[in-house]
Amino acid sequence: MTDAKPLPALTPIGDNPTLIWGMTNAERLRRLARAEGLPDTPGASGARLYVNLAYVFDPVWLRHVVALPGTVVMDGDALVMAHLVGGMTPDDIAANRSTLSIIDYQGNPQIYNRQLRKLDCPFIQPLTRETRRAIERKSYFGAYKGVTDALTKYLWPELALWLTRGAASIGMTPNMVTAIGAALCIYATWLFAQGQYWEGMLAGFIFMVLDTVDGKLARCTITSSKWGNVADHGVDLIHPPFWWYFWGVGLGAWGLALPDQTFLLVMIAVVAGYVLQRVIEGLFIKDFGMDIHVWRRFDSQFRLITARRNPNFAILFFATLAGRPDIGLIAVAWWTVISLVVHAVQLVQAYAERRAGRPIVSWMEEA
Structure with missing residues (x-):
């Protein structure tokens, strides 16, 4: 204003x-x-x-x-x-x-x-007694990001709605939900380091759902706060590389430990790739005033599967289901590198468009 x-x-x-x-x-x-x-x-x-x-x-x-x-x-x-x-x-x-x-x-x-x-x-x-629950449902789904990963968008919205209603009914604050989720996130990290992947994925899954719940609870009950956002996004930003590192450490418990050189290359790929993707996203926001994933329709579609925590988690789940959590981690490394290349190309294309005098506008605003 x-x-x-x-x-x-x-x-x-x-x-x-x-x-x-x-x-x-x-x-x-x-x-x-x-x-x-x-x-x-x-x-x-x-x-x-x-x-x-x-x-x-x-x-x-x-x-x-x-x-x-x-x-x-x-x-x-x-x-x-x-x-x-x-x-x-x-x-x-x-x-x-x-x-x-x-x-x-x-x-x-x-x-x-x-x-x-x-x-x-x-x-x-x-708003009437008859329409209340339908309105709560609309306000909940109205708080969903239109551009996010496939798991958040399609897999657990109904479960998160049920948990959000329950949290609101007993007076839980978003920060309480964030704290519980952070504890589960740390617990999952420890379980991964022990090679207890199924237990770790269960703890991680609950954490990921709660990571949706705290934001929806804040928006639906209008209780967002600066420090709550910092805590929520801080946990989201920091933990993924630790998950992948300790997943690699836990492979020894399965007799599938990666050779030292392979482990080093995989960690460089997943950690450096993750950090560089975040840097590219930050540069895009700084230079073009919007998220890189909302520029073109392709960019929004690629966000569904780009190498962030949830898609990577799905790769590891199916690899472990097949009895090869080691191949899952290597697949995450390759997918991170591929996603990094896609992000880098997106950024270069945006700079080229601007140099050509064409405005960078979200396809959603043009629709």
Whole structure:
């Protein structure tokens, strides 16, 4: 937000006793407003954000409307929210439609969510006791990244939804879930070092699911925090190379220890490849202002299988199922090198496009 567009003061309309994710709609709205830094009282511009408590909506709607004074969101004939200035109230909307930007949810408007890397029509729905669980489901899946790995996207969303609901119902915070997951992550590392791969993969699987749960719980209950994000992403960033290293150490317990030179080459590939991929992703964000995986459709599709923790974990699982965890680790090394080459080519192509004077824009924004 800028000084030219002062933040509107939140002004709820009506009341709604139905709970969602263990809180009232009014409390959910207050948390959303607080997260966006909205004031309690209007400034000199008189800007207000009127919100109908009969409705629940994806948080992206609030962020979208807050940035656009004079924007009104309707569900057919019903007002959902309106960013009004100059003393205008919802009663004045009908007489001033020509000067306002009216968005009708029933027209399926598309909004690009940079945080979650997806273009879609975020949900808006009346909140009642009958619709509550369906809305919780929509808000949960609405918090999913559109571009992520195949396991996170397709394998465990339903399990993570069940766990997220359970955590919210007993008052667990996202940081509690992150802490439990971090403990399991460390335990899995120790099990890998002992060659106890099945037990380690079970602990690792639960950790990976909880790694989804903490983020979804934070977004659904509007309890994201700076340090929570640091802890969550810090664990995600640091642990994968340790998993692969101690997986290699544990091969000795299976009588499949890699020769020293092979082990060294494999570790160079998986560790250096992982670090360099992350560096390339960081360079792309720094130089082009967006994630490398949302540039072109191919880039988003490749993210499903690129050599990150979850796809690598799947490779190791199937290799161990075949009784060859050693070949699995070598396969992870090769796949990491291949993925690194793909990322490097993506970065070079982006620089070439920019030198040619062509803008680097996400295919989702162009869709």
